[in-house]
Amino acid sequence: MADSIVVTGIGVVSPVGIGHAEFWSRLLAGESGIAPVTAIDTSAYRVHNGGEVKDFDPREHGADPTWGRASQLAVAAARLALADAGLSAGDWQPERAGVAMGTTSGEPREIEAFNDRFVADDLDREAGELMARYPSHVIAGQVAAAVDFVGLNTMLPAACAAGNYAIGFAYDALLGGRADLMLAGGADAFSRMTFTGFARLGAVAPDVCRPFDRHRQGMIPGEGATLLVLEPLAAARARGARIYAQVAGYGLSCDAHHMTAAHPAGDGAAAAMERALEDARTAPEEVAYISAHGTGTPTNDRLETLAVHQAFGELGRTIPVSSVKSMLGHTMGAASAMEAAVCALAVADGKIPPTINFEEPDPECDLDCVPNVARELPVPVALNNASAFGGNNASVVFRRVPS
Numbered sequence: 001m002a003d004s005i006v007v008t009g010i011g012v013v014s015p016v017g018i019g020h021a022e023f024w025s026r027l028l029a030g031e032s033g034i035a036p037v038t039a040i041d042t043s044a045y046r047v048h049n050g051g052e053v054k055d056f057d058p059r060e061h062g063a064d065p066t067w068g069r070a071s072q073l074a075v076a077a078a079r080l081a082l083a084d085a086g087l088s089a090g091d092w093q094p095e096r097a098g099v100a101m102g103t104t105s106g107e108p109r110e111i112e113a114f115n116d117r118f119v120a121d122d123l124d125r126e127a128g129e130l131m132a133r134y135p136s137h138v139i140a141g142q143v144a145a146a147v148d149f150v151g152l153n154t155m156l157p158a159a160c161a162a163g164n165y166a167i168g169f170a171y172d173a174l175l176g177g178r179a180d181l182m183l184a185g186g187a188d189a190f191s192r193m194t195f196t197g198f199a200r201l202g203a204v205a206p207d208v209c210r211p212f213d214r215h216r217q218g219m220i221p222g223e224g225a226t227l228l229v230l231e232p233l234a235a236a237r238a239r240g241a242r243i244y245a246q247v248a249g250y251g252l253s254c255d256a257h258h259m260t261a262a263h264p265a266g267d268g269a270a271a272a273m274e275r276a277l278e279d280a281r282t283a284p285e286e287v288a289y290i291s292a293h294g295t296g297t298p299t300n301d302r303l304e305t306l307a308v309h310q311a312f313g314e315l316g317r318t319i320p321v322s323s324v325k326s327m328l329g330h331t332m333g334a335a336s337a338m339e340a341a342v343c344a345l346a347v348a349d350g351k352i353p354p355t356i357n358f359e360e361p362d363p364e365c366d367l368d369c370v371p372n373v374a375r376e377l378p379v380p381v382a383l384n385n386a387s388a389f390g391g392n393n394a395s396v397v398f399r400r401v402p403s
Helices: 020-028 069-086 108-119 125-132 137-147 161-177 192-200 233-238 265-281 298-316 332-351
Strands: 005-015 095-101 153-155 181-188 224-232 243-255 290-291 381-388 392-399
Touching: 005 020, 005 069, 005 161, 005 233, 005 332, 020 332, 069 137, 069 181, 069 224, 095 161, 095 332, 108 125, 108 192, 108 233, 108 332, 137 153, 137 290, 137 381, 153 161, 161 224, 161 332, 161 381, 161 392, 181 332, 192 392, 224 332, 243 332, 265 298, 265 381, 265 392, 290 332, 290 392, 298 381, 332 381, 332 392
Parallel strands: 095 153, 095 181, 290 381
Antiparallel strands: 005 224, 005 243, 181 224, 243 392, 381 392
16 A cells, blocks of 8 residues: 555536536536537538537636637646646656646547648638647646646547546656656547548447446547646655555556457456456455446446456446446547546545436346436445447556545
8 A cells, every 4th residue: 555546636617517516526426528519510410419618718828719629628637637636837857747638539639720720721820820739749848838747748549448547647657756756647628530430331320328228329429638647655644644545556458459349248348447456456245336438338247247247246236336427428538537527535534426308217227227317336446347439448457445
């Protein structure tokens, strides 16, 4: 425990609220952030709903309105996380403080704006500036510059598992002594590119996201950012910090099976869970909650169920497994970071958020998906699962820290 890495701050900008307190209370209440999309014109599509961050003014969070939206969301989440951790400028050595971010699309709105100008034959200097704001690494750079973290800085564009990858990177950096303090998480902005891609794949539900339900019809695209403050336990205790949970270990895998489809037996996701438990020196029976990837697509939920059973055996039918994507939508590169925040809060609070919109069980998804109503029970250990296109899988174990 002496070299443990712990979560001491949580910053969330989400479709159900800004700040972890509103985020958590609304999730526990089963409130949905899904609504008709306003960022783009969806009249040409068959689907029209999304999980957008509402009433967000970047200036209120120290973010420049001229930055890309994902950078704005990420900087807001970073400032919220540091404030929640009780940290302010001067409390850290900048060269020993780092940022690990994940994303799916970087700043897609910038490339969309450039393309619109290209089609209209309206390229000028400002159009070139749009291109400079597009690459994904810009997001992590903006976060670091905004909070004066000048140590390690990395962006892991590992699609929908990216937030968990970033947390794993930060965990290793802290354990290895390469940093004293890390901000880790993910960010993605709602975009025409993402919405169109998933809509054309036929993966977007026409109304709501209903993970593990027999009549599920797909995911709902979303946006947001979440960053966690991670630091060694000894440092956290020395400054009297509130500790949400320990990051006990993580596991990664790649299906090496198909560009978009998961392994048909769930082997990759199961391997990530098994490796995470091994890394955390945690037995399957210790896990009290699993935050599912739970996209609400027919194939993903069935394969994730197979993977849980493969990793946990008969326990897979009784461990609470919920999907907050039923309320948030799929926030892409921010998704597993938000779900990591859910796990840390579940460990600290002893409450599990529900999977809403659940009406009829599916025999192929025989999990306890905490249907529709939150549950109050001790969560000494939580497991966060994430899977992504390209076969990328990442699981992170969170554990209660004894007082």
